[in-house]
């Protein structure tokens with residue numbers, strides 16, 4: 001789903017790279033933490049995935065797209081597949097909870113009917129049913145972050161990036177937010193969360209990618225913390241192999257075929273999340289479960305309102 005090969009990012013007019021020769025692979029359906037102190041390159045990594053920044057060297061693949069070959073006109077399609085959540089929530093202050101979440105669908109041209117159905121479903125999923133009419137300032141920090149997560153997830157993106165989403169929250173609230181991200185992950189969405197909140201990280205038993213001054217210094221599989229985590233072994237077969245550039249691929253600019261909806265990886269525009277089938281938050285966080293969550297992912301379906 002996300003592949004970095006020897007990626008270096010050096011910002012203009014700086015000497016030390018913000019990311020230094022980073023290679024990693026985050027398969028579809030995984031939940032990964034990116035940890036490291038302030039300035040270690042976490043946000044840079046996130047911005048590279050969204051193509052808000054370009055790598056100075058190396059290769060990045062996201063949902064089958066090779067980002068340095070991705071033409072500008074295809075960046076919006078990439079971003080539609082990536083939900084983003086930030087430390088400072090970034091809600092529209094004069095819009096209600098419902099409007100804040102609906103907005104994300106409106107900009108995609110969704111129909112009113114779809115918005116009326118999907119927004120309440122998503123608010124229920126994040127635990128905010130009944131708060132549709134409130135304004136952001138009438139919510140706690142944790143509730144505001146849930147609105148932001150609902151907005152990021154309302155079009156069911158295959159990838160959700162969360163950059164220090166608990167940075168402004170107290171520990172108990174933080175845990176609730178991470179458990180919500182875990183719940184979203186179990187619908188099949190790949191979740192990458194940057195944080196320096198070690199308590200939360202340790203509570204979750206997930207993969208932990210550690211950066212130190214731009215260098216990837218460790219990458220631990222979700223381990224049994226009683227025996228210690230085990231170093232992650234690189235998989236031989238990437239989850240998202242780049243599409244071959246050949247005669248059978250009509251649109252070769254980025255190896256990505258606009259005409260083929262299945263080429264959009266596992267975007268599940270037509271899939272519905274059955275919130276009744278979701279595991280209760282917090283109760284079974286420690287239960288072992290198969291990779292990819294409890295859902296079989298739906299194939300991408302092009303719907304008229306996308």
Ligand SMILES: Nc1ncnc2c1ncn2[C@@H]1O[C@H](COP(=O)(O)OP(=O)(O)O)[C@@H](O)[C@H]1O
Pocket residue numbers: 011012014017018036037038039040041042043044045
């Ligand atoms: N737009 C930018 N221009 C120049 N330097 C930057 C920019 N963004 C980040 N940096 C530098 O890159 C390094 C990594 O920053 P960042 O990715 O924000 O780390 P983190 O999110 O882990 O705090 C820092 O040294 C920071 O000062």
Ligand SMILES: [Mg+2]
Pocket residue numbers: 042043044163164
């Ligand atoms: Mg940061």
